[in-house]
Amino acid sequence: MGFEQVIKALRNSLPASNLFFEGEREYEALNGSYLSAMESDIRPAAIFRPESRKQVAKFVKIMRPFSLGEHGEEATVRFAIRSGGQQPLPGVANIEGGITLDLGLLNSVELQKNGKQTVVSVGAGARWGAVYDKLDGTGLGVTGVRSASGGVGGLSLTGGVSFFSSREGFVCDNVLNYEVVLASGEIVNANEHENSDLWISLRGGGNNFGVVTRFDFRTFPQPGKFWGGSVFYFLSSWPYHVGALLSELRKKDAADPNAHVQLSIGYSSQFAQFACQSQLSYTGADATESMPEVLKPWADRHPQIEQLNSVRLMTLREAVSEQPAESKGNVRYVIIPLTRPRPQTNSAVRCAYMNVTVKADAPTLFEATEIFTNSLESVKACSGLMSSLTFQPYSVNTLRQTVRHGGNSLGLDPSDGPLINIMVSTYWNKKSDDAAILKYMSNATSYMRREAQRRNKLVPFVSMNHAWTHQDVIECYGEENKRALQETSIKYDPEGLFQRGVPGGFKLFNRK
Ligand SMILES: Cc1cc2nc3c(=O)[nH]c(=O)nc-3n(C[C@H](O)[C@H](O)[C@H](O)COP(=O)(O)OP(=O)(O)OC[C@H]3O[C@@H](n4cnc5c(N)ncnc54)[C@H](O)[C@@H]3O)c2cc1C
Incomplete structure (x- = not known):
């Protein structure tokens, strides 16, 4: 009942040609274009694509009484907000039986x-x-x-x-x-x-x-180009690359603010082996034809898979094109799950991310590596499995920029840095493997968390972008930030439209 009323109201005030329904070609293409098939499995009753902020405002006004249940529970129609659709958590940007607000046309x-x-x-x-x-x-x-x-x-x-x-x-x-x-x-x-x-x-x-x-x-x-690219190597060299990252992050005279190094170790069931990647960048304005000293510990380290070394001067456009979705069919993206080629539409691949944040501490990171490689045993036979462990550094200087730029809600303190965000990400083919894979990932990340806590190296922060349902992201921002977020919600959204009416994502109240 509610759905028909909502659609009638939307059609009366907004272009009907921007509303799409199940079975229509546009609906299927849009709903199939999420990063993960788990998000595409969700079937909204309709998708609305606004062309202007005014249309978004009209949409919100029309949806509000229905989404807040003002016409009774039976007439309640909730909605989801989608931009790129790249966060893999099911229901974060899509909604079963509701209306998905797809912002794809607001692309100026x-x-x-x-x-x-x-x-x-x-x-x-x-x-x-x-x-x-x-x-x-x-x-x-x-x-x-x-x-x-x-x-x-x-x-x-x-x-x-x-x-x-x-x-x-x-x-x-x-x-x-x-x-x-x-x-x-x-x-x-x-x-x-x-x-x-x-x-x-x-x-x-x-x-x-x-x-x-x-x-x-x-x-x-x-100005101009910067140094970017990746070095690929096998598991035996991983401890060296991790050690080099920690040395750089903990340098006495501070880590180089122009350098960024992210490390990943991945397993592919197709190849039944692990492979590793160090993704490097040096963005200083002083970049010249000769490789910056700061990148040499990773870029020049041997053994490595030399034919895959892509470290060079490049434009930003070239650097982002090194990522998987733009480089289909390249073998290096097959051996490294993190950078797997991604279909742009009608994704049939399932995907999940979970993460934990720790201090930049060698034993904690090596422990996390062991937990990852051991835990994988339980799912290695899953069809199309590609699972990776990524160490994403938050240098002290990164954390200091929050203060410089006015603050945020994340609850990260430069005095805790340098930090490493540990992300486990997995791609696989079959829905029947969902439960086993999610169990493997949540067990592994919980174990990493416990071990880091035992060593006194755990930082509560969890990255929302890479979190899964059981991770209480808002709680992890700390009590003060959580309270401030709740106060903002009460001030700008006193009836809780974006809490109750938009249920996807990580909400501010009553998680526990
Ligand atoms: C190949 C690849 C490379 C990546 N590299 C990086 C990287 O370098 N660094 C990094 O940090 N991450 C990286 N990621 C993660 C990825 O970029 C993010 O998950 C993605 O950008 C999320 O944005 P989205 O617009 O797709 O969000 P969506 O999936 O559309 O939405 C995510 C959440 O945000 C909400 N939301 C989205 N837009 C709005 C809006 N306009 N208003 C209100 N709420 C909104 C949604 O409701 C939902 O809750 C990478 C992912 C891939 C697949």
């Missing part, structure tokens, strides 16, 4: 002068590749994801690490202004001067406060 990218600062204004449904295209040749850089197909919306509300994060901080810390449609349908800006509590809350608070229709990012000078 514009450069604007704001005093001395150049700002890149990005529609919530844009992909990072379009942002990098816009900046190409301008001598400017922006903190964005390391994949051209990555979604802007989800990443910029949850943290996010870029090639530039050692110097410029998390992606969310670089958002100068969020344009937001609130639960009332009002369109507001949230920045340092206007609605600053909302601005800080959105930096890590996900979809809890409204629909963000535009993100204004700071840019910074990034």
Whole structure:
């Protein structure tokens, strides 16, 4: 009953041609274009694709009484908010039987002068590749994801690490202004001067406060090319690469803010073996034809799979094209699950991420490695399995940028750094393997957590972007941040539309 009323109301006020229903070609293409088939398995009753922020505002106003259950439980129709659809957690950006608000058509990218600062204004449904295209040749850089197909919306509300994060901080810390449609349908800006509590809350608070229709990012000078690429090697060299990362992060005179190194170890059931990758970047303006000293410990280390070494001077566009979705069929992306080629639409591959954050401590990281390799035994036979362990560093300088750029809600303290976010990610083929794989991943990450805690090296933070349902992300931000987020919700969304009416994602109240 409620659904028919909602659709009638939406059709009366919004372009009917932007509403898609089950069985229609557009619906199937859109619903099949999530990163993970687990998210595509969810079937919304309809998908709405707004073309402007005004249409988003109208949509929210129409949905509000239905989503809040004001017409009775039977007439309740909830909704989900989707930008890129790249976060694999089922139900985070899609909703069974409800309406999915797909922001894909809000994809404008514009450069604007704001005093001395150049700002890149990005529609919530844009992909990072379009942002990098816009900046190409301008001598400017922006903190964005390391994949051209990555979604802007989800990443910029949850943290996010870029090639530039050692110097410029998390992606969310670089958002100068969020344009937001609130639960009332009002369109507001949230920045340092206007609605600053909302601005800080959105930096890590996900979809809890409204629909963000535009993100204004700071840019910074990034002339010419920088050093990027990867080194691939086998498991026996992993301890050396981890040790080199820790030495760099804990340097007495501070880690090089221009260097960023991410390490992954992956297992593929197809090849029945482990392989490792060190993804390197050096973004200093002083980059020349000769490799920066700081990258040599990884780039020049042997043995390595020499024919796959891709470390070189490159543009930002080239660097993000090294990522899987843009490089189909290359063997290096087959041996490393993390960088597996991803279909852009009609994904048939299932995927999950879980993560834990620890201090940059060698025994803790080696323990995590052992837990990963041992735990995998239980699922090695699963069809199409590719599972990886990634060490994503948060240098002290990365953490300091949060303060420099006005703050966020993540609850990370530079005095705890350097930190390593440990992510386990898995891709597989069959729905019948879901339970076994999710159990393996949650057991492994819980074990890593317990061991890190036992060593006094655990940091509560969990990255929302890479978390799974059982991980209480908001609680992990710390009591003070959680309370501040709740206060923001009560102030800007007193009836709790984005808590009860938009159930996907990590909510602020009553998780326990
Ligand atoms: C190949 C590859 C490479 C990657 N590299 C990196 C990397 O370098 N660094 C990194 O940090 N991550 C990386 N990731 C993770 C990935 O970038 C993020 O998961 C993704 O960008 C999430 O954004 P999205 O727009 O796709 O979110 P969606 O999946 O669309 O949504 C995620 C959540 O955000 C909410 N949301 C989205 N947009 C809005 C909005 N406009 N308003 C309100 N709520 C919203 C949704 O409701 C949902 O809860 C990578 C992923 C892949 C597949």
